Amino acid sequence: MEGVDYLSDERQKAQFDVEAMKVAWAGSPQALQLSNRMANLVANDPAFEKFTRPMMGRKELLKNTLRKAAHGWKLIVDLRLTEEAKWLRLYIDEPAYTDLHWGMFIPAIEGQGTEEQKKKWLPLAQKMQIIGCYAQTELGHGSNVQGLETTATFDPQTDEFVMHSPTLTSSKWWPGGLGKVSTHAVVYARLIVAGEFHGVHGFIVQLRSLDDHSPLAGITVGDIGMKFGNGAYNTMDNGVLRFDHVRIPRNQMLMRVTQVTKEGKIMQSNVPRQLIYGTMVYVRQTIVADASKALSRAVCIATRYSAVRRQFGSRDGGPETQVIDYKTQQSRLFPLLASAYAFRFVGDWLKWLYMDVKERLAANDFSTLPEAHACTAGLKSITTTATADGIEECRKLCGGHGYLVSSGLPELFAVYIPACTYEGDNVVLLLQVARFLVKTVSELGYKKPVGTTAYMGRVASLMQNNCAVQTAEGWLNPGAIVEAFESRAARMAVRCGRQLAEFENPEEGFAELSVDLVEAAVAHCQLIVVSKFIEKLQQDIPGKGVKQTLEMLCYVYALFLLHKHQGDFLATGYLTPKQASLANDQLRTLYSKVRPNAIALVDSFNYTDHYLGSILGRYDGNVYPKLYEAAWKDPLNDSDVVDGFPEYVQPILKQKLRTAKL
Amino acid sequence: MEGVDYLSDERQKAQFDVEAMKVAWAGSPQALQLSNRMANLVANDPAFEKFTRPMMGRKELLKNTLRKAAHGWKLIVDLRLTEEAKWLRLYIDEPAYTDLHWGMFIPAIEGQGTEEQKKKWLPLAQKMQIIGCYAQTELGHGSNVQGLETTATFDPQTDEFVMHSPTLTSSKWWPGGLGKVSTHAVVYARLIVAGEFHGVHGFIVQLRSLDDHSPLAGITVGDIGMKFGNGAYNTMDNGVLRFDHVRIPRNQMLMRVTQVTKEGKIMQSNVPRQLIYGTMVYVRQTIVADASKALSRAVCIATRYSAVRRQFGSRDGGPETQVIDYKTQQSRLFPLLASAYAFRFVGDWLKWLYMDVKERLAANDFSTLPEAHACTAGLKSITTTATADGIEECRKLCGGHGYLVSSGLPELFAVYIPACTYEGDNVVLLLQVARFLVKTVSELGYKKPVGTTAYMGRVASLMQNNCAVQTAEGWLNPGAIVEAFESRAARMAVRCGRQLAEFENPEEGFAELSVDLVEAAVAHCQLIVVSKFIEKLQQDIPGKGVKQTLEMLCYVYALFLLHKHQGDFLATGYLTPKQASLANDQLRTLYSKVRPNAIALVDSFNYTDHYLGSILGRYDGNVYPKLYEAAWKDPLNDSDVVDGFPEYVQPILKQKLRTAKL
Numbered sequence A, B: 001m002e003g004v005d006y007l008s009d010e011r012q013k014a015q016f017d018v019e020a021m022k023v024a025w026a027g028s029p030q031a032l033q034l035s036n037r038m039a040n041l042v043a044n045d046p047a048f049e050k051f052t053r054p055m056m057g058r059k060e061l062l063k064n065t066l067r068k069a070a071h072g073w074k075l076i077v078d079l080r081l082t083e084e085a086k087w088l089r090l091y092i093d094e095p096a097y098t099d100l101h102w103g104m105f106i107p108a109i110e111g112q113g114t115e116e117q118k119k120k121w122l123p124l125a126q127k128m129q130i131i132g133c134y135a136q137t138e139l140g141h142g143s144n145v146q147g148l149e150t151t152a153t154f155d156p157q158t159d160e161f162v163m164h165s166p167t168l169t170s171s172k173w174w175p176g177g178l179g180k181v182s183t184h185a186v187v188y189a190r191l192i193v194a195g196e197f198h199g200v201h202g203f204i205v206q207l208r209s210l211d212d213h214s215p216l217a218g219i220t221v222g223d224i225g226m227k228f229g230n231g232a233y234n235t236m237d238n239g240v241l242r243f244d245h246v247r248i249p250r251n252q253m254l255m256r257v258t259q260v261t262k263e264g265k266i267m268q269s270n271v272p273r274q275l276i277y278g279t280m281v282y283v284r285q286t287i288v289a290d291a292s293k294a295l296s297r298a299v300c301i302a303t304r305y306s307a308v309r310r311q312f313g314s315r316d317g318g319p320e321t322q323v324i325d326y327k328t329q330q331s332r333l334f335p336l337l338a339s340a341y342a343f344r345f346v347g348d349w350l351k352w353l354y355m356d357v358k359e360r361l362a363a364n365d366f367s368t369l370p371e372a373h374a375c376t377a378g379l380k381s382i383t384t385t386a387t388a389d390g391i392e393e394c395r396k397l398c399g400g401h402g403y404l405v406s407s408g409l410p411e412l413f414a415v416y417i418p419a420c421t422y423e424g425d426n427v428v429l430l431l432q433v434a435r436f437l438v439k440t441v442s443e444l445g446y447k448k449p450v451g452t453t454a455y456m457g458r459v460a461s462l463m464q465n466n467c468a469v470q471t472a473e474g475w476l477n478p479g480a481i482v483e484a485f486e487s488r489a490a491r492m493a494v495r496c497g498r499q500l501a502e503f504e505n506p507e508e509g510f511a512e513l514s515v516d517l518v519e520a521a522v523a524h525c526q527l528i529v530v531s532k533f534i535e536k537l538q539q540d541i542p543g544k545g546v547k548q549t550l551e552m553l554c555y556v557y558a559l560f561l562l563h564k565h566q567g568d569f570l571a572t573g574y575l576t577p578k579q580a581s582l583a584n585d586q587l588r589t590l591y592s593k594v595r596p597n598a599i600a601l602v603d604s605f606n607y608t609d610h611y612l613g614s615i616l617g618r619y620d621g622n623v624y625p626k627l628y629e630a631a632w633k634d635p636l637n638d639s640d641v642v643d644g645f646p647e648y649v650q651p652i653l654k655q656k657l658r659t660a661k662l
Helices: A008-012 A016-028 A028-043 A056-078 A084-092 A097-112 A115-126 A275-308 A327-362 A369-397 A399-402 A409-420 A426-442 A449-465 A477-500 A508-512 A514-537 A548-562 A566-569 A579-604 A623-631 A646-653 B008-012 B018-026 B029-043 B058-078 B083-091 B099-114 B115-126 B274-307 B326-361 B367-399 B400-405 B409-420 B426-442 B449-462 B479-500 B508-514 B514-537 B548-565 B566-569 B576-603 B623-631 B645-653
Strands: A132-135 A152-155 A160-164 A186-191 A196-206 A217-223 A238-243 A246-249 A259-262 A265-270 B134-135 B151-155 B161-162 B182-191 B198-207 B217-223 B240-242 B246-249 B257-261 B266-268
Touching: A008 A579, A016 A028, A016 A548, A016 A579, A028 A084, A028 B479, A056 A084, A056 B645, A084 A097, A097 A115, A097 A132, A097 A186, A097 A196, A097 A275, A115 A132, A132 A238, A132 A275, A152 B426, A160 A196, A186 A259, A196 A246, A196 A259, A217 B400, A217 B576, A265 B514, A275 A369, A275 A409, A275 A477, A275 A579, A327 A369, A327 A514, A327 A548, A327 A579, A369 A399, A369 A426, A369 A449, A369 A514, A369 B134, A399 A449, A409 B400, A426 A449, A426 A477, A426 A514, A449 A477, A449 A514, A477 A508, A477 A566, A477 B018, A477 B576, A508 A514, A508 A548, A514 A548, A514 B326, A548 A566, A548 B246, A548 B645, A566 A579, A566 B566, A579 B274, A579 B566, A623 B326, A646 B058, B008 B400, B008 B576, B018 B029, B018 B576, B029 B083, B029 B548, B058 B083, B083 B099, B083 B409, B099 B115, B099 B134, B099 B182, B099 B274, B099 B449, B115 B566, B182 B257, B198 B246, B198 B257, B257 B576, B274 B326, B274 B367, B274 B400, B274 B409, B274 B576, B326 B367, B326 B548, B367 B409, B367 B426, B367 B449, B367 B514, B400 B409, B426 B449, B426 B514, B449 B479, B479 B508, B479 B514, B479 B548, B479 B566, B548 B566, B566 B576
Parallel strands: A132 A186, A152 A186, B134 B182, B151 B182
Antiparallel strands: A152 A160, A160 A246, A186 A196, A217 A238, A259 A265, B151 B161, B161 B246, B182 B198, B217 B240, B257 B266
């Protein structure tokens, strides 16, 4: 029935103040209010309906996205939204060219443009009189920026750069917004002056006419085709771009760091090149924040549906058992719930880290940069991997119905997974972390490790101490947990360092041991997430039972990791099998404690049904009637008899296939 | 360039006879020839083109499938294909109603129908004069067949059953082929005679007119809507079905086991009820075989593209390193390659097991049935889980381009993953295995364990022996490997048994410890796969280097699992950290040995480019030109200026949004 809350019993079980938890999740009462306002603005505007999206053909789909983007921009302008604009775009929940315009094109100019360039281009971009994208990757070149092939050759005769795509593999490939919408792009190309290569730089290039939108002379541009999923990222016009000797004025090279003069002289400004790492810290911090959003959506859907769904265990003809009561379900679902919270808080901490790095950079203090860079690279990697896997796990936790697009989970998965690849492939990033860890270990004798590697300073004791936990309750101790994770990470890093030392050629050793190095990097990054969760709990968190509930989740997160990776903890000799087993016992107990709070914990994310986009995850739990209703909206149900029956089915039934035209 | 083999260097590196390996993979020269003929028949017939599938709307997509199915059936009839027909359907590579007609509807009648019923219905079905599906699951009921709500009430007055859907959740939901095509269904319903419930049984029910295909009176039938992926399973009309007191003759209840007489008397035949387990062994054996097919396709794509793709490591401007040369890539790819072979061979063994069970059943010997049932349930579970995860891992191993539908991997994933849920949810199945293991352990005193649990008979020594391996080479020993897996499995099962004994109520204990029980079941099932791979290698396998290469893959598979689950091996005390570390060292060495054989090992699957359906996995390695070419076929590239530009983009650029109509 409409208007009935089928999950109200579940909500009454909660042992904490849900409204206060909402504040804790949002970050502040103000953030909650703002986010709430934008979420409801979108949810209540029929222009942003998204149910029919997966059924649309590609053209219709993109046109629909253009309409939504225009409507969203109109709202932003009309309502004079500033900070809120990004929330609005978030809740519209549809990848669009605007993501790249605001998220990459404008920041690239802000970060790499001179004052003059910023003055010229930013106002145009901020009013959307031009629409831009970020054209870096090429058909044959992804992570390795130095391998890009596109050339920008300086022509001193005309004071221009000639942009050119010398090979097929040099075609720009993947940039979002490039294919069908952007009028401009920041294009990364090899700077060639007087026949010499001077590194890869960004250039502002106009691609399309501002009047009729047709591609300019010498420019071949289009969409690269369908991607994973139904709607998903197919609302984005990821593009292909080739240049045939396209000329741009010299002043469209972004020259904040490197300048080319009229005479073809290369000059380096005194702007520190490390600035680029500051930007990477920023971008990856937003990716970690997005991971917690995506994972929490999936967990919200799976948790609510696990309370609705019943299976087996009926006694005397009574109702079957709610699947959320099965330990097998809890052991897969609750660690993901805990991970969503863990990633939320480590994301917050990363925001702080970025501010800290920014301040230091402004004061020419680069000392924490390598550590901050390694730490954000690693957190980007482990949170996005866990989220991608976690969304698919949530889908499986919904049984067969999770496979329906109307569950919301297939789309959420398909739209999320690129995060494991973009802004640094997750394995490549872990190798960077490993490189930093090994360096940290090798320099311990004379260089004090800082920030998230500070624990390495206590390496001697971490190599020797053994775990003191003797009971399952003994694991409910932040000190014991942090020490376990520190010891595991330190021992794995030191071990890698020792193995590397056996190689004559360090690079060969690094290549040969890369798998173990990746494992050591994961151990270090998991330690960071666990520690930051624990640090968060040392703060004041208002609201009845809120802090206690978060403590419970923190233990679930840590002990789940400990069990999953018990091989590491045992192999390094820090834990005995008995202690690992006690941790597992405690984990089981914790699941029972999470159980009554589960629905309230996902309610605390404060997601609207529109944003969730899932029948299984409906707030009111009224799943089956709505699934049934939704089925009839499939185009196949427009008629009782299917298109193609007379041509392709009837001849079979009537044994007249031989004469049928197929 | 066309006609050039860009992977020929790779092919020349192989250290074994590829043609002989193709035979080993196919099972026999005859099987290879047959499969080859069917694959090429499909690949060379333009009617089976599948590239445009992901771009189609739902209606067009299904109509296209109906066309292909009709064309396929025409070929089967015209060419008088018998055994080959299932290969033909496999290589058409498009889920269709015919899968359920041949795979579920006909077998259900064969297995559960009386001789009279078989005589009446099978000829109709075999000529496709009727098209059937298998209607078991309901909107509110999946795995638990006893929870089904649909009723079949006997009316002795008219000698009919009244089929009825008493609630919304009793709507049949999911059956493939039900939505828009099937004329008949085997419907599972609660048999009610004289007001009493007599178990769930199958009934043949006509759904649609054989003339105009319209649904019969009292029947509501339709498609349940879009599913995960672009084309994927959306070519299948998974359906919803409701009955409003639909009457069928009494003789349409499948009565091989249970009969209802005209007078309403319930009679049990002397056909053993265990027959149903025989069928389950059969169906799950085909699922394991399919797992090796799906995984090998993904591995073939990822392996070939890993040899084509280059990234980083360029020296002096030379070409970058092939990504297949990175240990991080090898450590993720080669275990999957080894798994594909492992699943292939355990699938073969399951075929033998099924024949054995069938023979025993015919002789009224039920002694091995529980073991065979547990074993197939477990193998279905672990192979489908590993395959689903493995396909996604292969996609990630292809970097960004794996996200393009033209890579073939998104579709392969989306179409495969239901295997984790259908025919028994993978976790539910592992719990069944665990239940059997615990029972086996508890009965050790007086009952000799058989088949795949025979090792439990040596439990005393398995609990005490410790691993004797002392060098990395020491792990290249089948005996050492089997003992390690046996000890781990035995110790985990015994441990679970001991913990269970501490509970007063065994069912409560089982529920509380279910997560540990699942882990013990996984350990047992992995042992089976490892053992059967090793047993296979004890046979004669002709061809230069074939057996040696398979031995190498067998070690990769086993040591990869050992490393991944080293927590189990260490926690049970069978291995020391040092021994686990030696296994890992050996694994690294093995990867280097697999490397030169990698392309030839995926060539041995003998897949056509049509069947692979992947630009990244092309046999000739000519990836980038073909990716580029394919992009332009996206409907978005029909015009230079995108649909919606005048309405939704121009008003933004021209700052005229306020007056625009959105």
